[in-house]
Amino acid sequence: MTSKETRKRFLHFFVDKGHKIVPSAPMVIKDDPTLMFTNAGMNQFKEFFLGNSIAKNTRVVDTQKCLRVSGKHNDLEEVGKDTYHHTMFEMLGNWSFGDYFKPEAIKWSWELLTEVFKIDKDSLYVSVFEGSDDDGLSLDQEAFDLWKTIVPEDRIxxxxxxxxxxxxxxxxxxxxxxxxxxxxxxxxxxxxxxxxSLVNADHPQVVEIWNLVFMQYNRKADGSLESLPAKHVDTGMGFERLCMVLQGVQSNYDTDVFKPIIREIETITNHKYGKNEKTDIAIRVIADHIRAVSFSIADGQLPSNTGAGYVIRRILRRAIRYGFTFLDTKGPFMYRLVNVLTDSMGEAFPELKEQKQLIENVIKEEEHSFLNTLEQGLVLLDQVIANSQGKEVDGRKAFELYDTYGFPIDLTALILSEKGYSLDEAGFNEAMQEQKNRSKSASEVAKEDWVVLSNDVEQEFVGYDTLEADVRLVKYRKVTSKKQGEQFQLVFNLTPFYAEGGGQVGDKGYLEESNGDVVYIIDTKKENNEIVHFSKSLPKNLNERLKAVVDKKQRQRTEANHTATHLLHQALREILGTHVEQKGSAVHSKYLRFDFSHFSKLTSDELREVENFVNARIDGQLPFEERRNVPMKEAMESGAMALFGEKYGDTVRTVKFGQSIELCGGTHVKNTADIWHFKIRSEGAVAAGIRRIEAITSDAVKDFYTENHQVLTEIKDLLNNAQDPVKSVASLQEENSRLKKEVEQLLKDKAKNLKGELKDELQEVNGVQFLAKKVDLDAAGIKDLSFELGSNMENLFLLFGTEQNGKALLSCYISKNLVAEKELNAGAIVRELGKFIQGGGGGQPFFATAGGKNPAGIEEALSQAKTYIS
Structure with a gap:
């Protein structure tokens, strides 16, 4: 049975049982501060389990794309080494929100596996919870009794x-x-x-295929359990493992889920899968990781140096280095796998097809960047080896290469082994653990249980229509972190505060009590479909009505920037082309940031045209047109633009200004005239095929022009109130350029004259032409002088010192024949001599420099130079 047929049969089996098929949520999570990625099928339904929302459909079925590479569920280092762990995988699941429970879930799972998929009953085992003394829980007798009617007891x-x-x-x-x-x-x-005896023993051929979770308790902060008001079913079946079983193979990688990708890797690398264990691991790593990276980019998460982006970059780099080390891939190759992945999975996940070009470009650019990093790392590793004492390389130095430069530790160990060195693994692990402890300590958050003041209250957001409202506190809890200190999270029955989302910052403001006291709201976020308000204190009377007031000035500035992003999006598509798609945004009260797909830098004319387009819509005083609770299909048919990676419900809100119409939950100005003016501050690349514009509106533009006017006034004063300051500055630049050329020529003449003098000062020491001298030249002049002398002479060892602007500089040149014959290394020498000038440096074995802050030490450094050849 093909993987496509398996997926369809699973979904339609549960449709016949009264379930509704729901689409996979994005793999990258945006509105849950506890998770970076969807790591289980239940993530998109947390609000129903928590009781924050009531499910419209009490029975649903889906296939959810998941990623497990961080936190509690981290399979990354296992991937490739065995045949069944993955980073990105599909989780097939059927769900009941307060509807059916154990009898139906158990009966249907057995029916599907044995009657529909025809899996041999004698090859299946089931497990039940035996109980826990810690929690005072006994055997799950209900599940045990249900299973006894289906399978022999020795299989339970x-x-x-x-x-x-x-x-x-x-x-x-x-x-x-x-x-x-x-x-x-x-x-x-x-x-x-x-x-x-092999169940849950990590045996590659006795594997868990389905997990039926019976949600019936709530774990409190003190560890105790309480019964949930409603019981739920949450199941998860690994799609890749199911395909392995149904296709009669012994590895997930031998199924048609992975085989097309593996065949393409074989073609690209000229390595055959199944011939060598090391190359097989590398091929499995690459086949798995290309899926994780591609799906993440399709969902809007680009590789970066922080947060979720760092995780994606780490996955991609792991694949690249496996190819580099074991498959001899010295150039970009991962991006070439995107095509076959799209052909294989694009039908089930159309975002792959629609984002294919972007995925390829981003991966290719990341490959180029990391391969350059590997080259730099190899040079740095050579320096570490040259400075090591003995044949064991300091683990902390190796960690610095890993942490600062991204050089993989396993590659470091491999290269060291090839060169006859070993790695101080204990030192590396110690440095790694110290960093983890620092990171963990900084991010630790202690959350107390929610104190519930009122049950059965469904929260209402009224912030589209008003900035003030009388509210009642429904629940609160205390949260303590090292970074933020002690804070309180507050949930009200209704709120005018907009929660951070869709790129827009959360509202700030205050709560006013009946006695006039004020509690400040410092941020507003959404968590599991609840609007949560952050404050440093609690109201004194928790049960009285409170007046909630949003900071009007900040909201207005934020709204101006948000509406400007919509107009900017429209402008870019009109001027650059309809290939432009929004790839991210940040809307604050002081500025806006807009990321979009485009493959070249915008010209000055294009930027000016974009600005003019937006400002024309501002001048046109376009009114705000809004429609709430519009069916998704109807909204799309009206021409509204949806964003990739966003999760939309059955009904949506549309926001319209003139011809600009988008699906949006954010707040906006009532008329484009309220924006006042739009000004682009910068435009640049974020990643391959992704550009970023940062801009300002409203009061920020007024401040911008005021500051620029002040700067222009000061420049005029410096130019003696020149009538044409631009012409005056151009004249100064021309004069400066001419004088620079004259100085450069004088220095060259000086170095040329010095060359003849220095030849006469060379001393022969042990067959080496030696000179250590302080000279009055800059760094470039010294380098030119050294290489000119070296081009005419052999066996040359030069050390020059100079003082420039109160700083010391040492430059060492050694003829290449001496580097080879006498094992001299200019880089190692200047690092040692750099101690005398209170500095350091490095370079190549034949030429290196060191800088320092102690010019008085130059003479001592020069006097020590002869020891290296005598």
Whole structure:
């Protein structure tokens, strides 16, 4: 059975059981501060489990794209080494929100596996939760009794809390689970040892295929459990493992999910899969990682140096270095796999097709960048080796290469081994652990349980229509972190405060109590579909009505910037072409940032045209037209633009200014005239095929022109109130350029005259032409002088010192024949001599420089130079 047929049969089996098919949520999470990525099928339904929202459909089924590379669920280092762990994978799931429970979930799972998919019943084992003394929980008797009517008791395995009790996190909904495991070993192997003893033992052929989670408890901050008001079913079946079983192969990578990608890797690298364990691991790593990276980019997450972007960059670089090290790929190659991936999975996930060009460009650019990093790292590693004492390289130096320059530690160890060196692994691990401890300490957050003051209240947002409202506190909790200190999170029955989302910053403001006291709201965010307000204190009377007031000035400035992003989007598509798509935005009260797809730098004329386009719409005084709760299909048919990577519901809100119409949940000005003016501050590249514009509006533009007028006045004063300051500055630049050329020529003449003098000062020491001298030249002059002398003479060892602007500089030149014959290294020498000038440096074995802050030490450094050849 093909993977496509397997996916369809799963979904339609549950449709026949009254379930609605829902689309996969984006893999990159934007409105949940507890997660970077969707790591389980239940993530998009957390609000229903938590009771924050009521599910419109109580039975749903889906296939969810997931990523497990950080936090509690981190499979990254296992990927490639075995045949069943993955970073990106599909999770097939059926869900019940307060509807059916254990009897239906267990019965239907067995029916699907054995009657629809025809899996041999004798190869299946099930597990039930055996109970936990820690929580005072006993055996899940209901699940056990249900399974006894389906399978023999010797195929029911008692599972501990680690394997058979599923928790959302340290706090929140949780419950016992029943896992279904499959034994795909041969008959001979099964006869030797029972499959029951291999369940949950990390055996590659006895694997978990489905997990049925019965959500019935809530884990509190103190670790205790309480029953949920409604019971839910949350199941997850690994799609790749299911395909392995149904296609009768022994590895996920032998299924038609991965085989097309592996064949393409074989073609590109000229390495055959299945011939060598090391290359097989590399091929598996690449086949897995191209999926994770491609889906992340399609969902709007570009590789970067922070947060989720850093994780994606790390995954991509892991694949590149496996190719570099084991498959001899010295140039970009990963981007060439995107085409076959799109052909294979584009039908189920159309975002791959629609974002294909962008995915290829971003990956190719990242490959170029990292391969350059590898080259630089190889040079730096050579320097580390040259400075090492003995044959073991300092682990902390290796960690610096890894942490600062991104040079992989396994590649460091491999190169060291080839050169006859070893790595101080203990030192590396110690430095790594110290960094993790620092990071963990800085990000630790302690959350107390919610104190609930009122139940059964569905929160309402009224901030589109008003900036003030009488509200009632529904629940609150205290949150403590090292970074933010002690804060309180507050949830009200209704609120005028806009929660951060869609790129727009959260509102600030205050709560006014009846006695006149004020509690300041310092931020507003959305968590699991609830609007959460952050403050440093609580109202004194928790049960009285409060007046919630949004900071009007900040909201107005933010609205001006948000509306400007819509007009900017329209301008870019009109002027550059309809290939332009929004790839991210940040809307603050002081500025806006807009990322978009485009493959070249915007010219000055294009930027001016974009500015003029937006300002024409501002001058046109276009009114704000809004439609709420519009069916998604109707909104799209009206021409509204949706953004990739965003999760939309069945109904949406459309925002229209003239011809600009977008799906948007943010706040906006009532008329474009309220923006006042639009000004682009910068335009540049973010990644391959992604550009970024930063701009300002309203009061910020007024401040900008005021500051620029002040600067112009000061420049005129410096130019003696010249009538044409531009012409005066151009004249000064021309004169400066002419004088620079004259100075350069004088220095060259000086170096030329000095060359003859220095030849006469050379001393022969042990067959080496030696000279150590302080000279009155700049760094460029010294380099030119050294190489001119070196071009005419052999066996040359030169050390020059100079003082420039109160700083010291040492330059060392060694003839290449001496570098080879006498194992001299200019880089190592200047690093040692740099101590005398209180500095350091480096370079190549034949020429290197060191800078320092102590010119008085130059003479001592020069006097020590002869020791290296004598």
């Amino acid at each position: 395995i008692m599972g501990n809390k680690k394997d058979n009790f599923w928790e959302m996190g340290d706090q929140g909904p949780c419950g016992p689970c029943s896992e279904i495991h499959v034994d795909i070993r041969s008959a001979e192997e099964k006869a030797k040892i029972s499959g029951a």
